[in-house]
């Protein structure tokens with residue numbers, strides 16, 4: 001199947017990075033979000049990141065303009081016409097299903113619907129979407145422009161052509177696809193849960209503090225300490241993923257989500273994107 005235009009829904013932390021990656025690979029890209037301010041901030045971030053590449057000599061000024069011209073920013077659902085969609089909206093099944101069904105009604109019969117969910121069951125999403133055979137999981141990592149790995153999650157309903165088109169697309173944009181089963185947290189988020197949860201327990205038990213734990217873990221070779229990483233991911237998203245994996249695995253004590261993180265979420269301290277989390281940030 002030929003893909004010319006790709007729609008990305010949700011222009012937050014992930015959607016904006018995925019959209020830029022697609023445009024850099026030459027795809028006509030549609031970035032849809034309900035919130036016009038988020039779209040404006042995504043546009044400004046794209047401009048900044050590309051300008052950074054121009055300054056480093058990695059991209060010409062002309063190429064920068066061509067990449068930007070490939071991205072259409074919209075808050076109108078009616079503009080969402082594409083051959084392939086990647087949704088990166090809130091980590092909740094009901095809004096994801098509602099959006100995918102709206103897109104399915106608007107678009108033609110071959111359109112593929114990918115979800116960037118970190119933890120929700122792709123099979124459960126597919127079951128509730130008009131065309132379950134065209135639903136697939138496509139889990140990018142943060143920052144999407146940099147991280148190479150993409151988990152590709154098929155379900156018992158997924159059409160084999162949808163899987164092969166998706167795997168090809170991931171390679172086409174310079175990423176490394178890894179096929180994984182549809183199980184809670186897939187591979188990476190399942191393995192990573194204790195990294196966050198145990199670190200939070202140490203804080204709850206007052207055995208260490210945020211700065212010290214980040215420093216120690218970074219000195220042992222982790223690229224980012226757990227608290228810096230949670231702030232980058234977004235504490236609202238990370239907490240939702242922790243809750244989802246915990247529930248789906250039958251609530252094992254070792255994966256119980258942290259009260260500290262829940263409190264940060266309730267206080268709006270979502271990390272880098274909101275200006276504060278475990279740390280304070282001057283710009284989101």
Ligand SMILES: NC(=O)c1ccc[n+]([C@@H]2O[C@H](COP(=O)([O-])OP(=O)(O)OC[C@H]3O[C@@H](n4cnc5c(N)ncnc54)[C@H](O)[C@@H]3O)[C@@H](O)[C@H]2O)c1
Nearest residue numbers: 010011012013014033034035038088089091117118142233
């Ligand atoms: N943050 C991460 O590190 C990360 C990594 C991999 C996957 N994910 C997954 O990606 C998805 C998005 O996460 P995020 O961190 O980018 O979230 P985010 O909160 O930064 O952005 C979500 C965006 O979706 C928009 N939105 C909400 N409902 C919408 C709708 N119905 N239609 C259009 N736009 C809508 C919001 O306005 C917001 O801008 C989640 O499923 C998350 O689990 C996140």
